[in-house]
Amino acid sequence: MGILNALAGNLQQVSNEQLLQQFGPFLFQGEQIQNGYQLIRDAVVFTNMRIIFIDRQGATGAKTRYRTIHLDTIVDVEVETAGAIADDSEINITYLKDVYQRKTGAETFGEVTLEFPRKFDVAPVYRQLGELALANRQRINSR
Structure with missing residues (x-):
């Protein structure tokens, strides 16, 4: 079942120890893994x-791209739960692309789907990200 989910583009949870072994060298000082897929x-x-989004490229996967969404930029989260038959669950994360989170009226947003x-x-996962988005909105809008 695991290989079918992976081929369908579905994320499978991995232990923090395994993630730390694979990606530990790319963590910032003071950064700790909470979970991963x-x-x-x-x-x-x-x-x-x-x-952190890790994208292994090429036939061998030797070339790897690391892309980051900083938690303080997440401003909205949507969830779509699975249906009864073969549907998958999705979480859509909307984040600010602007480095300076000011009220300029010209914010640009990015979106990623898991x-x-x-x-x-x-x-x-939805609750954790949703609470984070709510706190970020309150912080950004209180300026």
Whole structure:
């Protein structure tokens, strides 16, 4: 079942120890892995500072791209739970692309979608990201 989910583009949870072994050299000082998910070669790692998207490229996967969304830029989160048959669950994260989070009226946004297998409980991930988005909105709008 794991390989079918991976081929379908669904993330599978991986132990923090395994993630630390693979991606520890790319963590910032004071950064700690909270949880992470992996496809066949690619991965998504949640830390106390950011979400790291690991994209292994090429036939061998030797070349790797690390992309980051800093947690303080997340401003909205949507969840779509799985249906009864073969649907997967999705979490859509909207984040500010602007480095300076000022009220300029010209903010630019990015969006990323994470897909999880039907049986994966997305509620804890959604709540964590949703609470973070709410705190970020309050912080940004209080300036």
